[in-house]
Amino acid sequence: MNLSQGIKHQIVQHLNELKTAFEKYFPKCGKEDHWIMFPFSEIYFKSAVLSAREKEKLIELKTDSSLQAAFLEKKSLITFWANVKYEYPELSYKAFNVLLPFTSSVLVERAFSSYTFIKNKCRNRLSVSSDLRVYLSSVEPDFKKLSASKQSQGSR
Structure with missing residues (x-):
């Protein structure tokens, strides 16, 4: 299939704009966040941007052999950080902020879609708050x- 140069240029421009938008919403993970993926590695400990207390907690976590075994056994980072959230709440909170950056926007989109569905289905109803809460x-x-x-x- 032969495309004209103008169409090829438009496709390339569109793909570059998509790439830019994608990088805006999904920024690359910097070296300061690699401790989340490798919490037992000394290399990433040094580049971690953490407070003194958080670094102490990370050292404590790194020296726990049972957690290290659990980390190696688990397939998911989210599961690991969820399992240690009561022992190391500051670290798991930071990890979740990096690993789950869009949870609130997903909930907002779900609520908006549900609202739109209910309003279209039940146009004669003025208030959908109780229906939306149930939905x-x-x-x-x-x-x-x-x-x-x-x-x-x-x-009778």
Whole structure:
């Protein structure tokens, strides 16, 4: 397929703009954050940008052989940092900020999509706050328990 130079230029320009936008939303992890991926490595400890207390906690974490075994056993960094969040809350908080940068925007997008769906489905309703609360809830309703607590309406 032969494309004209103008179309090729537009495609290249569009791809470069996509790359720029992607780098804006997903910046490269700097050397100061490598301690998150390699918490037991001495090399990345030196380049970590942490407070004195956080460095002390990282040293404490590095010397814990059971955590090192758990780190080697686990497949996911998020799982490891979630498991140590009560022992090392400052470190896990920083790790989560790097590993999960877009959790709040995902929730906002989900809420907006849900709001749009409800408003389109139920156009005549002015307030959707209670419907939206139920729609976004992670709690699954127990329909059997709910229906058991209600008395059925008998016909005459």
